[in-house]
Amino acid sequence: MDDWRRFAQQMASLARDLLSQESLHDTLDRITASATELVEDCDAAGILILRGTKVQSLAPTEQVVIDSDALQGRVGEGPCFDAARSGTGERQFRIADFTDEAQRWPKYVPEARKLNLGSMMGFLLFTEDEDLGALNMYSYRPGAFTEADETAGWLLASHAAVAFSSARTHAQMQEAIGTRHIIGEAMGILMGRHRMSEDQAFAALRRYSQDHNVKLRNVAAQVCERGGLPEPTDKR
Template identity: 40%
Template sequence: MAPAVPGPERTADVEFAELAVVMARVSESLHFPMDVNDALDSITAGVVAAVPGIDFASISITSKDGRIETLAPSDEAAVRVDKLQYELGEGPCLQAVLADPVVRVDDVATDPRWPAYGPRAAELGVGSQLAFQFRAEPHVRGGVNMYATKPHQLTLETCQLGGLFANLAAVALGWSRQDETMNEALRTRNLIGQAIGIVMERYRLTSDRAFAFLVRTSQQGNLKLYDVAAGVVADANAKAG
């Protein structure tokens, strides 16, 4: 007996199973402690593995000085096409990062919105393109860029799954910044603790009075408590050296 031909339900089951594996892999990369670069690499690799029609992907983020840079490209082709958009100052990638939540291009070569970018992107092997804006508090803004080598490859499913991965990128970058904030808070706490210990020993004070001394010095000098503590520690280190 000839083997049964898989029907639509079986095909859907297989696709869902593959998506579940990809999402599990991405979710694992988002657990604390998290390496944000590994997490973003997992996200762009997941885009290529799970989003129908997409051949390569990248993430663009804005920096404090206004520049836009590429993170976690799944392929060197993504780096080249992203760079082209940055240099020309136009393209779906920039449009998503700076303005529109979602930018869809079914035929890059003929789309009139980006006359300089479109033909050159087609020469680099881009047929269709999809970009999703994301924001990661407090200050990260960027986009997930998805490229297909053929035109008219974007479907409703492509857009739905693409949006899901854009949300994951926002989560990864948001957690990363939160982790940086927590680390900075720990560094501040440790420095103030060192300063309190130095003041206690130097002036024979209790910890409460030593802390009050630092606060009073901060207020009188109109300085941040961190800066006062840093000065006390630096002075003690200089004398010890």
């Protein structure tokens, strides 16, 4: 009981800590670091996200996380790959011993053994509105993770999903504000230099963006830097 009380206190402290991070990057780093600190026998942790069939490793605490994620992406299977894939219905898993899972993931497991992985757990990071990826925890020792560890990991992942979603939303809002500011500045330059109306200035930026396959924000940044739209032959 004392252990669970202490863990509950750690979870409460973690929830506040995660929401106080200054950036999305810092939030993700704190999530994975917390996994190694709070879950017994967790030697490494990371967050795997899928973009189509491509995997990306976020905030890995050790190189083995990157290697495992890349391996799963290469062979197209694996526990983290399954957990991160939306719609599979599997929101958490625990592999007590990699030697017992060769039939389930015949391409991944033999190569994972070469990474000296003994056991692992994974948890889908999700909120009511979105799936964010999978928080994965690794141990080099077979049989390292118990049911209590799985419960602890699930609790950590629940806090992590809320913090991840909140930090990403904040980052997107900050980016949107920055984009709106720089586009407004570029429009002002075009309006002053070419005596355009507000609508005409925005249309000019958008037309250049579409014609040259350049993001609108990047076009606006070039206008602010140069004082006007780039010449069509300018490859910069």
